[in-house]
Amino acid sequence: MSSITQQPAALVTGAGRGIGRGIAVELGRLGFYVAVNYAGNSAAAEECVALVRDAGGDGFAIKADISSGRDRVRLVEEAAEKLGRIDVLVNNAGVAPTERADILEAGEESFDRLISINLKGPYFLTQLVARKMIAQVESGAAGPFGPPRIVTVSSMSAYTASTNRGDYCISKAGLAMMTALYAARLAEYGINVYEVRPGVIATDMTSGVKGKYDELIEQGAWPIKRWGAPSDIGRAVAAISRGDLPYSTGEVINVDGGFHLRTL
Numbered sequence: 001m002s003s004i005t006q007q008p009a010a011l012v013t014g015a016g017r018g019i020g021r022g023i024a025v026e027l028g029r030l031g032f033y034v035a036v037n038y039a040g041n042s043a044a045a046e047e048c049v050a051l052v053r054d055a056g057g058d059g060f061a062i063k064a065d066i067s068s069g070r071d072r073v074r075l076v077e078e079a080a081e082k083l084g085r086i087d088v089l090v091n092n093a094g095v096a097p098t099e100r101a102d103i104l105e106a107g108e109e110s111f112d113r114l115i116s117i118n119l120k121g122p123y124f125l126t127q128l129v130a131r132k133m134i135a136q137v138e139s140g141a142a143g144p145f146g147p148p149r150i151v152t153v154s155s156m157s158a159y160t161a162s163t164n165r166g167d168y169c170i171s172k173a174g175l176a177m178m179t180a181l182y183a184a185r186l187a188e189y190g191i192n193v194y195e196v197r198p199g200v201i202a203t204d205m206t207s208g209v210k211g212k213y214d215e216l217i218e219q220g221a222w223p224i225k226r227w228g229a230p231s232d233i234g235r236a237v238a239a240i241s242r243g244d245l246p247y248s249t250g251e252v253i254n255v256d257g258g259f260h261l262r263t264l
């Protein structure tokens, strides 16, 4: 028996600010009911929920640290219960190193922190959500945009070696394999899995290195000579979320102003 409810439902991690907020708002424009996960700043998360509503959707905030196994279980249970279904999981939450350090000097503490939040968190969160999604598919529950989907926000650092933040690069390269693994495993259930790979996006994460990137943009480090905006990532995720890439899975969508191009 199939049950289709009108409102599509999404869980977006780290959605209080930055790219996650941009994604939540674009999903709001499509009418999504959004679980806005946040780590600490509840006022920012509530602000995001208000923006999602203004955009035409609805939502609620859930506090959870995605690097904690206990929090992940609670997050998924609470989100699934309130949303009714999880049509889209967006793994967005992530951190940069507290301090950039050369790989000949960098310590294990930063490595463990980044792997735990940026890679282990999304890997096991996806496992929990994928099980829910499989159960949804098997019970015939589906949203208005079709089968469930999983989107992970990685980075151009997945393949660009920055020797002063090796831990970050490795965590993002790991997300690329995570996408391939879940894409291969979940295809039989009709669950497509995507990696969205941002370039340099104007958020709190990049505010400390603004001068460096302003200069690089000026010098033409990537063809589209501007900063990316959270809405650039949000629109790519929205296209995936409404089912515009039905015959693609394990696919990488670069949203980077063309940074990945090789030119001669």
Ligand SMILES: NC(=O)c1ccc[n+]([C@@H]2O[C@H](COP(=O)([O-])OP(=O)(O)OC[C@H]3O[C@@H](n4cnc5c(N)ncnc54)[C@H](O)[C@@H]3O)[C@@H](O)[C@H]2O)c1
Binding pocket: 013, 014, 015, 016, 017, 018, 019, 020, 037, 038, 039, 040, 064, 065, 066, 067, 092, 093, 094, 095, 096, 117, 153, 154, 155, 156, 197, 198, 199, 200, 201, 202, 203, 204, 205, 206
């Ligand atoms: N800004 C960029 O240029 C850029 C480029 C490529 C990739 N990214 C990636 O995009 C994602 C979002 O980055 P952003 O620029 O919006 O950064 P940001 O720092 O503005 O936002 C990150 C969000 O993740 C949340 N978060 C951090 N740790 C968390 C945890 N343990 N549990 C739950 N939430 C947590 C933060 O509270 C924050 O809301 C990150 O994965 C980042 O690596 C950013």
